[in-house]
Amino acid sequence: MIPEKLVEVIKHEGVATIGTYADEKIHLSNTWNSYIVITENGKLLYPAGGMNVTESNIEKNNKVQMTVGSREVEGFHGPGTGFRINGTAAFIKSGPDLEKIKQKYPWARAVVEISIESATQTL
Amino acid sequence: MIPEKLVEVIKHEGVATIGTYADEKIHLSNTWNSYIVITENGKLLYPAGGMNVTESNIEKNNKVQMTVGSREVEGFHGPGTGFRINGTAAFIKSGPDLEKIKQKYPWARAVVEISIESATQTL
Numbered sequence: 317m318i319p320e321k322l323v324e325v326i327k328h329e330g331v332a333t334i335g336t337y338a339d340e341k342i343h344l345s346n347t348w349n350s351y352i353v354i355t356e357n358g359k360l361l362y363p364a365g366g367m368n369v370t371e372s373n374i375e376k377n378n379k380v381q382m383t384v385g386s387r388e389v390e391g392f393h394g395p396g397t398g399f400r401i402n403g404t405a406a407f408i409k410s411g412p413d414l415e416k417i418k419q420k421y422p423w424a425r426a427v428v429e430i431s432i433e434s435a436t437q438t439l
Numbered sequence: 440m441i442p443e444k445l446v447e448v449i450k451h452e453g454v455a456t457i458g459t460y461a462d463e464k465i466h467l468s469n470t471w472n473s474y475i476v477i478t479e480n481g482k483l484l485y486p487a488g489g490m491n492v493t494e495s496n497i498e499k500n501n502k503v504q505m506t507v508g509s510r511e512v513e514g515f516h517g518p519g520t521g522f523r524i525n526g527t528a529a530f531i532k533s534g535p536d537l538e539k540i541k542q543k544y545p546w547a548r549a550v551v552e553i554s555i556e557s558a559t560q561t562l
Contacts, residue, residue, distance in 0.1 A: 331508040331521060333456040335465045342460045344467075344506045346521050346561070383467045385454040398454060398469050438469070 317358040321389065322399050322435055326352045328386035332362075334405065334430070335381045336373035345370045347428075349384060351421070359431055363417050363424035364407060371407050371426070378404040382430060383438075391439040398439045403432045440481040442558055444512065445522050449475045451509035455485075457528065457553070458504045459496035468493040470551075472507060474544070482554055486540050486547035487530060494530050494549070501527045505553060506561075514562040521562045526555045 326332075326349045335344050347362045354360060360382075364371070374380065385398025408414055408427040417424050449455075449472045458467050470485045477483060483505075487494070497503065508521025531537055531550040540547050 329510050330453050331456075331506065331510075333454075333458075333467060333506050335456075335458040335467050335504075337460050337465045342458045342465060342502070342504050344456060344458050344504045344523060346506050346508060348510060348519065379465070381458075381465050381467045383454065383456050383469050385469060387452045387454075387471060396471065400467060 317432065318354055319399070319435055319437065321397060321437060322384070323354065325349065325384055325386045325389050325397060325399065328388045330384070330386050332384040333382065334370065336370050336377065336405070338373040338376040343369045343373055349386065352384070359429055361413060361417065361427050361429055363421040364426040364428050365423050367428065374405045374407065378406065380405045380430065385439070392437070393439065396439060397437060400436050400438050401430065401432055402434045403430050405430050440555065441477055442522070442560065444520060444560060445507070445558055446477065448472065448507055448509045448512050448520060448522065451511045453507070453509050455507040456505065457493065459493050459500065459528070461496040461499040466492045466496055472509065475507070482552055484536060484540065484550050484552055486544040487549040487551050488546050490551065497528045497530065501529065503528045503553065508562070514560070516562065519562060520560060523559050523561050524553065524555055525557045526553050528553050
């Protein structure tokens, strides 16, 4: 379900972005590619420190779009590729996923969990 | 108007993202930091190859949010910084800005012009 190339992308450091929308305002928040963990069942997890607007937006509208890419991974036209992911997001604020992520990122107040509906290579 | 640190960020390669919203759908599109040019009057320009959904969205709603960052530039908490930019976007499809960008990117069908309302360092 997760394309091999997407797995390769997040092995290279870079800025990943998720976009949410509520109350007639768009909001983007970021994580680093290196913070993203792919679960066995194909979800993406990463720590949330702040991300308060993202959290309040997804309480109203959990549909998100995410982009992740790397200039160092070969794409359709040479070096550089990226993905556009459609899915839903949830903030996990207790339980084993949070405890595990806190071991690496003690500042994490939650885990952002992205359930992927589609992941399209754009470049 | 453009923070010095933002100028520094775009000197480091990475994925920059703009988010648009129309017809109840969020849409993210990307460029490379290295493709972004800062004009004398403080706008951001970059080439559009495809970006058809972004263009059609901004015809309905030109308010965009953009994020750009680099792990290699010092932020508030050590290595890594990023900016969230609020502004408006326009597609420029003729004139000197397009001609200039086409010299470097012959595939450019338009120039995306971001007029910045705010640029906030987030990390």
